[in-house]
Amino acid sequence: METSGSTTSNHTLNSTGGGSWEISDKAKLCRFLCYGSEGSLYNTREDERIRMENAGALLSMLQESRGAEVVEEIKRFTQDGRAVRMGPTIFALALCSQHSESNTRQAAFKALKDVCCDPAHLFDFIQFKKELKVDMKCGIWGRALRRALSDWYNDQDAMSLAAAVTKCKKRKGWSHQDLLRLSHTKPAKDAIALISKYVTKGWKEVQVAYEDKENSEEVLSVFSYLEVVEKVKHSRDETEVVTLIEEHKLEQEQLLTEHLKSNQIWSALLKEMPLHSMLKMLGRLTFRKVLEPGSSQTHFVCDRIQSETALKKAKIHPFSILLASENYKKGQGYQGKPKWEADKSILKAMDSAFYTSFMNVEPVGKCFVVAVDVSTSLTSVVPGTSVSTAAAAAAITMVRLYQNTHVLVYSEGTVVPFSVSADMTLKEATDELVKVSKRIDCTLPITWATENGKAVDVFIIVTNNPLWTDTASPVESLKKHREASGANSKLVMCGLTNIGNSIAHTEDRGLLSISGFDLGAFSIIRNLAQDLI
Template sequence: MSRFLCTAIALVCKYITKGWKGVEEACSEGEKSEDVQKVFVYLEALEKAKHCTDEQELINLIEEHRLETEQLPTTFLKSKQVWKALLKEIPLPVLLKRLGKLTADKVLLPGSPDVSSVCERILDDTALKQVKSNPFSILAASEHYKRGHGKLGKLKWDPDADIVQALDSSFCKSISAVEGTGKRFLLAVDVSSSLGTVTHGSSISTVAVAAGMCMIFAQTEPTAQIVVFSEGSLVPCAISANMTLMEAAEVLIQAPVPGTDCALPITWASENEKTVDVFIIFTNNRCTGTENPADALKMYRQKSGVFSKLIVCGLASKHLCVADPEDCGMLDICGFDSQSLDVIRNFALNIF
């Protein structure tokens, strides 16, 4: 660790434990290097912001020192001008979470330069790569913003069309950052009931999750096969990497047919001699088929000679008992969130 870094950390710790007076005392002895002086000036700006009572002065501090919301007095977080200053450097994950509030508070007005700036940030390739944006995180932010209200319904806003379009495009862009596994996947979406319910662990619809995951695998896994199924019926699904999320969702929304047979995708692959490394099943329901999916997978393994894996995603489930707990090649996922994609990928690659 460099001498500068040690000194910088010591100054920050001094500010945390002893306040600004402690930093002044620590820097009063001897000359400060140029790098240490920068740390000193930044901490001084934090101290000024903490006690600031003038809006314009605070805006100047934000713009000069790239201060963030957590470093400002809460009384100024109601100011539109302060938020306009914050928008220039606000981290992308924070921006995505606050889009609804900023629209509701009229900070982002239709056709304004601020909306154009926000759309540029959302679509910026460098920003997406720097924060390693998970496609599901952007999908969740997009679906939340489109809904036009918060979880409790108290905060409401009219979604801006330009921001909605930017979020959809950003989701498609973020997929390109996902590394393929080289595995042969079969994604099966259960359409035996409505996909309009809310995903457990998230605030977005199950159809959006299923459509988004199909788009991700269609683009990142060249050999991936996608099907939809219900009781006694399974058909290939024409979802491609070139589709928008809405187009993919429309393909999945079909007339519900009673009954869920989660073994059907596995038996279909066996009967049609499809080679599959990983089966991923998306469903809202309990399995009601006559054949156990775990048993069907074991039979498929014996016939194909491939140690295939099974992942069952109960999108609206709090409890799920499909996988054989003694089998390391089977996994149940209850609900779905931003970490689920990584879990699926790591499970497919035996990374645990």
């Protein structure tokens, strides 16, 4: 399947005729932008600090005067939602903005408002520049950055900016007041000038300048909105706060900590709460008795969670539902606090939402083999989640990322096709996968495809055991399959726990290991299948 913006790869033949990919600097750059490493391993539990030594290809491309190409790839990853973590993408943009070549710097600053769409990302960008200043021996606050920041604020819709600066006020030691002051921003219109004065001078100065004056409709709207935000900040009247939340769609970040002790206020916040946030908050809301069995709030939450329209609008992935459901079912938060009793109606709604959200997964249009190592170890839990490795494996086979798919289970030297029917529940699929096994040969699914004449684009091997093979290595088996089928086959080794199940280091671009499993893993598999990393 042709996709726009796919990376250029060289496909060469080795002496035996088996195909392999050279990993170009462009491909390494794309891997870095996707998950922060140029290597072939994505670790869900890895330290998220961005290190210069992980960006060798990025630096090489900049030295080769390919900075404009790098910036275009950064923009593409952001706009297409390819990045699993935004940190590496923003770091790369900051690095480009510090580069000695003026064309690269100009391209980076021009892309700032497209890549850093919200204040949190903007603050991250400035902090990365500050950290790079020492290594690159250069300044930060030049004319180009001041102009880019001014454009960031001036090009915003005034009401959206008013909401943004009151919800995300500071991060990484930076605030809007810092950025507006250091950039010497000159507001392009009256409504932005009002917001700038509010951020830098405070509400009292705004009242003096704008209250009881003749103002444009846009300025009046922004003034009224900020007046509400200030009113909430100083209100101790629970009923008043609830009314303001409902009338002006205020969010949790705009309230005081004291307000969040009120169940009435939480009930008001629920009505407009983003679905992603609601799924994460279910345990806390149940603990606080905001959600009680049979209550109107619980009925509202159940209806919202199951709503096809809401799921589609929020682009909720099935694995997000599974993670939230298992965490809620567990009945306790991090380190056992707080604790709650999961509501059965909410669990039922989440089960329904899991299947409904399959519509949000667009098939890649490739031929996949998803092979699951069925062993007793699948009763363990994926690190960092409450999801059993068996349920994770079942979800991987069920999520319709793969339009043309063969699902296999393998154990004790045999490999068997596994039928995942459209009407099968996650529990049924999970129960089927939990079998007793001994030593696992991870090359069996590849050998099965070769012997059965299947031309496979992507093999996904799901295991919870250290790699073990009877005959050849996974790399050699994959090369033989490429030779026999003529397909440019790729292999993803999904080690559901961090137990020595990554493929040995290789320069073959068609090979990738995933240690642990999370929502980002689905994005990485999609990106690899489409030659984007």
